[in-house]
Amino acid sequence: MAQTSTRGEVWTVVVAGGSSIRFGSPKMLELIEGKSVLEISMEQARNNSHRVVLVVPGNLLATFDSMADIVVSGGPSRSASVSNGVMAVPQSARSILIHDGARPLASSLLYRRVIAKIDDGALAVVPVVPITDSLKSIDDFGHVKSISRSGFFGAQTPQGFDFNSARAIAQATLDQTDDISTAQALGLEVSYVEGETTNIKITVPSDLVVARALYDYLRLKESGAQPGS
Known part of the structure; x- marks a missing residue:
């Protein structure tokens, strides 16, 4: 196991309870170098946590029963799936x-950054990356306005919380776009760490093509080889 918290057990809740509507098929089962997307995500979670909860659609519980310490069914929304996963984590x-x-x-480095921030006393932590695209807003009349990128960042996961904050998020009746948004709505102070541009989320089929290329690139980089050589 890679280095985890020095101040108690770290649990990771891996959320895979969605319907993959935008992808068009179960994206978690798509392969990257012979392993499914979910297998790779779970390997990283296990390597950087003491225990792992996996949230999957109810009809796939039996399929993934051996993949995590605890496997639970997802809910009708992401926030409901997160709630099911977090509430399965023991009070230890x-x-x-x-x-x-x-x-x-x-x-693993990103996991360690988030865990270290929680160990330092943060209640909620989000990895962020700078936004590189130009930002525009469009009003109800179709008028386009340019917006400065300064101060804007993209949010990633894993997002980290101390136990009590995670439980508060799980028990909230809010349906936010991510868990940090819920934390902010509850009045929790949010800290950040540097994210990774390679930590992309697979949403549509073209993302999978990019993820496969990045996976090869990262493995070469890890081995000390020169990517592209």
């Missing part, structure tokens, strides 16, 4: 990370 946990199963390329 000190911190809980929540990770999208569709982000198989999150590195």
Whole structure:
């Protein structure tokens, strides 16, 4: 197991309970170098946590029963799936990370950054990356306005929480776009760490093509070889 928290058990909740409507087929089962997207995400979670909860659609519980310490069914929304996963974590946990199963390329270094921030006393932590595209807003009349990128970042997972904050998020009746948004709605102070541009989320089929290329690139980089040589 890679280095985890020095202050108690770290549990990671891997959320894979979605319907993959935008992808068109079960994206978690798509292969990257012979392993499914979900297998790779789970390997990283296991390598960087003491225990792992996996959230999957109810009809796939038996299929993935042996993949995690605890496997639970998802809910009708992402927030409901997160709630099911977090509430399955025992009170012996000190911190809980929540990770999208569709982000198989999150590195051990990123996990360690988030865990270290929680160990330092943060209640909620989000990895962020700078936005490189130009930002535009369009009003109701179709008028386009340019917006400065300064101060804007993209949010990633794993997002980390101390145990009590994670439980508060799980028990909230809010339906936010991510868990950090729920934390903010509850008035929790949010900290950040540097994310990774390679930590992409697979949403549409073209994302899978990019993820496969990045997976090869990262393996070459890890081995010390020069990518592209």
